[in-house]
Amino acid sequence: MRALTFLASRFVAGDAVDDAIGAVRALNADGLKATLDNLGEDSLTREQALAAAEENLAMLRRIADTGVDCNVSLKLTQIGLAIDPALARDNLTRIVEEAARLKNFVRVDMEGSAWTQKTLDLFYAVHDRYPNMGVVLQAYLRRTQADCRDAVARKARVRLCKGAYKEPADVAFPSKQDVNANYDKCAAILAGAPLPAFATHDDARIEAALKSCDAAGLVKSDYELQMLYGLRPKRWRELRGQGHTVRIYVPYGTHWFPYFYRRIRERKENLLFVARNMFE
Amino acid sequence: MRALTFLASRFVAGDAVDDAIGAVRALNADGLKATLDNLGEDSLTREQALAAAEENLAMLRRIADTGVDCNVSLKLTQIGLAIDPALARDNLTRIVEEAARLKNFVRVDMEGSAWTQKTLDLFYAVHDRYPNMGVVLQAYLRRTQADCRDAVARKARVRLCKGAYKEPADVAFPSKQDVNANYDKCAAILAGAPLPAFATHDDARIEAALKSCDAAGLVKSDYELQMLYGLRPKRWRELRGQGHTVRIYVPYGTHWFPYFYRRIRERKENLLFVARNMFE
Numbered sequence: 335m336r337a338l339t340f341l342a343s344r345f346v347a348g349d350a351v352d353d354a355i356g357a358v359r360a361l362n363a364d365g366l367k368a369t370l371d372n373l374g375e376d377s378l379t380r381e382q383a384l385a386a387a388e389e390n391l392a393m394l395r396r397i398a399d400t401g402v403d404c405n406v407s408l409k410l411t412q413i414g415l416a417i418d419p420a421l422a423r424d425n426l427t428r429i430v431e432e433a434a435r436l437k438n439f440v441r442v443d444m445e446g447s448a449w450t451q452k453t454l455d456l457f458y459a460v461h462d463r464y465p466n467m468g469v470v471l472q473a474y475l476r477r478t479q480a481d482c483r484d485a486v487a488r489k490a491r492v493r494l495c496k497g498a499y500k501e502p503a504d505v506a507f508p509s510k511q512d513v514n515a516n517y518d519k520c521a522a523i524l525a526g527a528p529l530p531a532f533a534t535h536d537d538a539r540i541e542a543a544l545k546s547c548d549a550a551g552l553v554k555s556d557y558e559l560q561m562l563y564g565l566r567p568k569r570w571r572e573l574r575g576q577g578h579t580v581r582i583y584v585p586y587g588t589h590w591f592p593y594f595y596r597r598i599r600e601r602k603e604n605l606l607f608v609a610r611n612m613f614e
Numbered sequence: 615m616r617a618l619t620f621l622a623s624r625f626v627a628g629d630a631v632d633d634a635i636g637a638v639r640a641l642n643a644d645g646l647k648a649t650l651d652n653l654g655e656d657s658l659t660r661e662q663a664l665a666a667a668e669e670n671l672a673m674l675r676r677i678a679d680t681g682v683d684c685n686v687s688l689k690l691t692q693i694g695l696a697i698d699p700a701l702a703r704d705n706l707t708r709i710v711e712e713a714a715r716l717k718n719f720v721r722v723d724m725e726g727s728a729w730t731q732k733t734l735d736l737f738y739a740v741h742d743r744y745p746n747m748g749v750v751l752q753a754y755l756r757r758t759q760a761d762c763r764d765a766v767a768r769k770a771r772v773r774l775c776k777g778a779y780k781e782p783a784d785v786a787f788p789s790k791q792d793v794n795a796n797y798d799k800c801a802a803i804l805a806g807a808p809l810p811a812f813a814t815h816d817d818a819r820i821e822a823a824l825k826s827c828d829a830a831g832l833v834k835s836d837y838e839l840q841m842l843y844g845l846r847p848k849r850w851r852e853l854r855g856q857g858h859t860v861r862i863y864v865p866y867g868t869h870w871f872p873y874f875y876r877r878i879r880e881r882k883e884n885l886l887f888v889a890r891n892m893f894e
Contacts, residue, residue, distance in 0.1 A: 595871050
């Protein structure tokens, strides 16, 4: 599958964890932090879910061994949520325990709306014992302002993104303007939560989030700006140059299909990039 | 995107409707019926949804002009369900009206569980006026036996498949054995509905469905067996040779990414096929 993986190589830092660590080193050299994601959201058997958990444990150890400035992001369906919630909980607990031992942090990614409540339930169940973890909330969901207020009350670290799954109109705002407005409102709420992370490539959203942080009396070390590997690298460095903490989401692995598809779906330009690369 | 499309060419009959009509002609020559699917399930704007509806209308006319033995399958999110249910209903009504005029039939495909009830609601709302349409039910969903009984009561034509989306365990059976057992039970219920279609590549499921049809007193013209373009072509011809009506689902178009991914996810062998094709 190397040839197919090449097509996704703008967005994916390689097949193996050491490819990704190499990419993180380069980011760190530019003053950028990273979060590593072992691609996968489709564990269909207990064996696959356990293997994914082992990979996340190995990632945490590799990060510690190499000393890169990097934490870990994972999806609960990768570690078993679609098979057995108890299995996912056990896997998540082991990963977060190992992260705590290594003084690192685990971000629980958010998936489609069928998983939102299940993800939050499992996140908070483990978070009560291990605060070295955070979750992701998606501004396109109608429920998200309430989830942000809940995160503030429970002192949970949240990454706010717009959301990239196909959702029904009664669950998610269909219009971009509504998503953007909700993003800004959610960002303002999250300025009251510990170390909020604003994950967006939209300059207007970044500006609004920075204003909210400023209004809440936060300084630059109190929040993060996050972007995806392969998208707007020049902008990462500009924001870093302005003194913001910038963290790049670095996916690696062979299960890049759904991730790649969401990136294509979000932005037609991404598809053009792939097409151009193929004919050059 | 032609090079990428090539990778999917086992499962996709080309970019344009005439490519697909060519494939249908070849199937018809072997005594196989077809259903055409213009790939797409991600209309994000009214313009995209309207364009998809126009493509479906054009497909119906092209089928009538060429005289091939073929009906049409479509997804409601392609014609606007994620944007505005009224838009989707209007588009669906226009398509089914045109199909009625041309004495053809429209199959409403089923999508992820966020869409199940919305799809059934819209299907039945239009079906009450236009009986020349059917829907799809997925045996992996826990609700599906009840939906099958409902279809029997409402005299709706149903295609039964296993289901190919990632679903939570409280919504769908996580174990293959449970999905198979539910498929057989659903097939037995649907033997009481008009012209049931059993869509599966699993010989044991076909055998069980045929037994249920036989027990219900159906003859070979009272049901269909369905398979996907590119999967088990030899078996299509065997089943046809035994006198069954066999219909092949023939997708075409440039939006093949999610369809292709579901086929890969269903069966590892499909991935091997793609990889092999790339290196030969």
